[in-house]
């Protein structure tokens with residue numbers, strides 16, 4: 001499968017789109033194969049009845065919403081989040097996306113929004129497992145490639161700096177995630193690092209390379225924030241991210257991200 005999820009050097013965008021499509025198909029199918037594993041790992045949980053899937057952007061979420069046959073539910077009007085629900089293999093599935101910002105008309109993104117979604121989602125739906133899926137930036141130097149899919153083994157923050165004893169470690173987080181072996185072998189695994197920005201400063205890059213025992217190769221904007229909320233509640237948390245852009249390449253992160261996000265969504269319609 002490794003060949004399938006890696007790109008040729010001189011790919012065309014159409015080829016890239018096909019790889020995203022295959023990856024998303026694999027991810028969607030695999031969601032169900034790892035549930036029984038989580039059930040066995042968590043003795044206190046008798047049986048998984050509800051899965052909460054958190055996906056920030058609507059474009060990232062729509063293929064999964066249609067694949068699972070989810071229907072939009074009436075959300076709480078006080079919040080911008082969109083909530084979709086359904087049932088698959090006897091499990092209740094709730095999928096949340098972050099909705100639009102009313103001032104700027106763009107998708108809400110970032111750790112603050114992700115924390116709110118996780119808090120409300122866990123409070124309202126009492127899931128036995130939370131899954132965060134989406135796109136991420138990767139570090140070429142650590143072997144990341146556009147189109148690769150990663151499962152998180154840890155989630156940390158690279159821009160929550162508090163240089164006071166103990167607060168420093170609290171800042172970086174280093175939250176545990178659940179890494180089902182059934183998907184661990186299928187995809188690559190890595191520490192996922194979360195920040196509020198799409199780009200990254202040199203200082204953050206430096207910190208990122210030092211703060212984790214296992215160098216983080218994947219950078220995005222939600223995982224650690226959701227992991228923190230899951231930790232409060234002892235809810236198992238699974239993170240799966242597909243790389244849309246390489247942070248340490250000469251291409252502009254924002255251009256690469258937008259190009260690949262579009263292709264990924266288009267190929268999945």
Ligand code: ADE
Pocket residue numbers: 135136137138197198199219220221244245247253257
């Ligand atoms: N999502 C996709 N690419 C990303 C990046 N470079 N940084 C943060 N989140 C992302």
